[in-house]
Amino acid sequence: MAIESIDQTSSHLKLSNPDSTTLVIHLTDDWRTTSHLAAFENVCQGLETMPSLNKVLFDASGLTGWDSKLLTFVLKVRGWCDDRKVDLALEGLPGGVQRLLHLALAVPERQGARKDAERQPFFPRVGEKALQVYASAGEMLAFLGSACVAFGQLLKGKASFRRSDLMLFVQESGVQAFGIVSLVSILVGLIFAFIGAIQLKTFGAQIYVADLVGIAMVRVMGAVMAGIIMAGRTGANYAAQLGTMQVNEEIDALQTLGISPMEFLVLPRMMALILMMPLLCVYADIMGILGGLIVGVTMLDLNPVVYLNETKASFNMTNLWIGLIYSAMFGVIIALSGCLRGIQCGRSASAVGDATTSAVVTGIVSIIIATAILTVIFSILNV
Amino acid sequence: MNEAEPQIVVKDLDMGYGSFILIRNLNFIVNKGDIFIIMGGSGCGKSTLLKLLVGLKEPLSGQVFYDGTSFWEAGPEEQKRIMRRFGILYQSGALWSSMTLAENVAIPLEQYTSMTRAEIQDLVSLKLALVGLAGFEDFYPSEISGGMRKRAGLARAMALDPDILFFDEPSAGLDPVSARLLDDLILELRDSLGTTFVVVTHELGSIFAIGNNSVYLDVQTRTMTASGDPNRLLAESKDPTVRAFLTRGAEGK
Structure with a gap:
């Protein structure tokens, strides 16, 4: 099997493709939060150079240690593969990583639970603020009204405090x-x-x-x-x-x-x-x-x-x-x-x-x- | 138990915040003397439903009847009269922190009865003793533990011998023995005073030990997917999420 190495490699990561449709991500050394690792974007560039890619594999034989850092990396690769309908095989990863990933993906993301980060344009924001002011003025008047009612109760000697x-x-x-x-x-x-x-x-x-x-x-x-x-x-x-x-x-x-x-x-x-x-x-x-x-x-x-x-x-x-x-x-x-x-x-x-x-x-x-x-x-x- | 007599009837109830519907299409009946459990996973609207049942929050649509009177169509005086028959135990106890335990329990009595100071004091001591807090009359809520606060909250909720007692997560934060004692107290109050209980909980032990009626709120479908005696639900329900809930995830799903 001819291993053709791709440019984007680092001390922790090597990419190789045994054939034109398959990519293997070789994980080496220590994958922990404290160590400096290759950015996912680098790998991404490597992935983009293969238009006919339809399968991504992992090889963790050189891996000496891992923690959540590795999980986030794998999740990013998974997201990328999902977007492009590429198969991702997790079998090459350590058993613990596979089980944790399974756990993280067990409960699907609740639809609509994620808060909209989208920034409203200027006019809707002004409008919203104006409506808020209107509503808060209403609340204030309602409060004033019920304070007057309470005062009336007091004058009638019926207020309870x-x-x-x-x-x-x-x-x-x-x-x-x-x-x-x-x-x-x-x-x-x-x-x-x-x-x-x-x-x-x-x-x-x-x-x-x-x-x-x-x-x-x-x-x-x-x-x-x-x-x-x-x-x-x-x-x-x-x-x-x-x-x-x-x-x-x-x-x-x-x-x-x-x-x-x-x-x-x-x-x-x-x-x-x-x-x-x-x-x-x-x-x-x-x-x-x-x-x-x-x-x-x-x-x-x-x-x-x-x-x-x-x-x-x-x-x-x-x-x-x-x-x-x-x-x-x-x-x-x-x-x-x-x-x-x-x-x-x-x-x-x-x-x-x-x-x-x-x-x-x-x-x-x-x-x-x-x-x-x-x-x-x-x-x-x-x- | 004699003939079942409906005390709370919930009809076509939708609830939510603003335009957001949290739970829709609720229909159930709580009979007199029931220990009615509201159960469901986190975030399914159990506490919101409780808030609605005690009259703190208005439903988006639908009705709640107490002894045949529609709460949200009644006038404020009528609403007050209905609410006076409730006792509520809040999740954290919600004791008035500027008052001693005795004063906390005494407030409802001072408001709604014409008892003398001495009579009130005797009754307050009795209620506190019932929940195992005899001798703590002059403590402030900040001076006692969370579990004790909860029990003091219960003493306050029971002050007026209410017809319906609402509990929001009664056993959360209690050690197993205290939780068990609380369950026994609930059963005892039901048997001796005929009080109706509405309990929000996901403590399975309590659910099976005390509940004789229930409703299950489902997060995914945003409505109730089961109702009835929890023990019978465990034996008969076919709904996979209900089964999973009642068996701690061992079955169903």
């Missing part, structure tokens, strides 16, 4: 938030006073720093700062809690018991925030004014009593009410976005992370938008 839960949430979103609210509000007050001081000093009107800080904090900044802090702190907390409950089927367990997750989980969280946000807002106002005072006293050499008197003179109840309305609104927004994302959460660990991110983003964006809308409304109403 645990008082101890409410107390716990009040504590978590109230007292325990004091630290970070103090820090951020004092710093914001400081920054306002600094910026104001630079401008006002040129006119010798330092004392108006007190008005600037006082009005800004009380009217809007106290509420916005408290809102953004709570969106990051408590909104994320709610989303992660509810998301994990979703993953553990805990929300299903409530639903099948006929307990509305809206009343049992969302309502106490929302009430806690609606109750606590205005209090936090007032606290943030005071801390902000304190920050302004620090700058006024240390940098502008103002007398603290004079500073506070000026603040008092600039203070009016309308501004305080406006601040409180903002903050109550933010309480609703933060609780709803946190709970909405938590309840929408998928059933995996990464979904909980996504839900948390999305809750904070939704919360902060909604806070800013609500601030803008309310500000316009207040200016139209001339208050």
